[in-house]
Amino acid sequence: DAGVTQSPTHLIKTRGQQVTLRCSPKSGHDTVSWYQQALGQGPQFIFQYYEEEERQRGNFPDRFSGHQFPNYSSELNVNALLLGDSALYLCASSLDGGRRDEQFFGPGTRLTVL
Amino acid sequence: AQKITQTQPGMFVQEKEAVTLDCTYDTSDPSYGLFWYKQPSSGEMIFLIYQGSYDQQNATEGRYSLNFQKARKSANLVISASQLGDSAMYFCAMRENLYGNNRLAFGKGNQVVVIP
Numbered sequence: 499d500a501g502v503t504q505s506p507t508h509l510i511k512t513r514g515q516q517v518t519l520r521c522s523p524k525s526g527h528d529t530v531s532w533y534q535q536a537l538g539q540g541p542q543f544i545f546q547y548y549e550e551e552e553r554q555r556g557n558f559p560d561r562f563s564g565h566q567f568p569n570y571s572s573e574l575n576v577n578a579l580l581l582g583d584s585a586l587y588l589c590a591s592s593l594d595g596g597r598r599d600e601q602f603f604g605p606g607t608r609l610t611v612l
Numbered sequence: 613a614q615k616i617t618q619t620q621p622g623m624f625v626q627e628k629e630a631v632t633l634d635c636t637y638d639t640s641d642p643s644y645g646l647f648w649y650k651q652p653s654s655g656e657m658i659f660l661i662y663q664g665s666y667d668q669q670n671a672t673e674g675r676y677s678l679n680f681q682k683a684r685k686s687a688n689l690v691i692s693a694s695q696l697g698d699s700a701m702y703f704c705a706m707r708e709n710l711y712g713n714n715r716l717a718f719g720k721g722n723q724v725v726v727i728p
Contacts, residue, residue, distance in 0.1 A: 531714075531715065533716075538720075539721075540719050540721055541703075543715045543716065543717070546715060590657075590716075592714060600659060601714065601716065603656055603657035605655055605656045
């Protein structure tokens with residue numbers, strides 16, 4: 499039973515560029531959440547997707563957008579990259595209404611913006 | 613306002629000893645859940661233990677136990693019989709309003725180093 503997978507593992511971009519990160523949820527899960535973790539900080543909630551729609555959103559600008567596909571996988575897009583977007587981006591999947599709505603995390607994508 | 617507070621500096625603990633990691637939280641919602649995650653240097657967040665606000669007993673999962681003091685709004689993690697593999701960052705997180713909302717608010721984490 500595959501857990502949450504994310505790609506790519508690492509990514510280096512320059513300011514102003516755009517990036518797309520990908521996440522495949524744990525088998526049987528239908529909800530995907532994205533978190534940004536800056537160095538030395540705890541993860542910050544970006545948004546959550548359920549039934550191919552954004553259900554909740556944290557305090558992030560519109561440069562951060564996402565998508566969920568019919569197979570429940572998800573993408574996180576960041577436009578006009580800033581140096582401050584350098585972080586570990588974590589994807590978490592869960593089953594809506596499941597046991598404690600426990601979220602399983604992927605290994606993350608480490609984004610460096612130069 | 614910070615919802616989860618973890619203020620301990622990095623901790624060194626002797627192998628086989630117990631360690632307690634402090635976590636206080638802030639919420640006015642009567643229905644919430646508290647989580648502890650472990651994050652090794654590889655980056656993946658590993659679920660350790662969960663405590664619901666209405667749970668009558670403190671949660672336990674193997675060597676992990678949660679000391680839940682609702683009136684004090686604290687949810688301290690106790691790791692018994694520390695192992696070298698327990699060296700990691702530990703994050704306390706809260707989910708408010710259990711129904712229809714499962715975003716997690718994390719603290720800044722506690723660094724634990726287990727020494728032989």
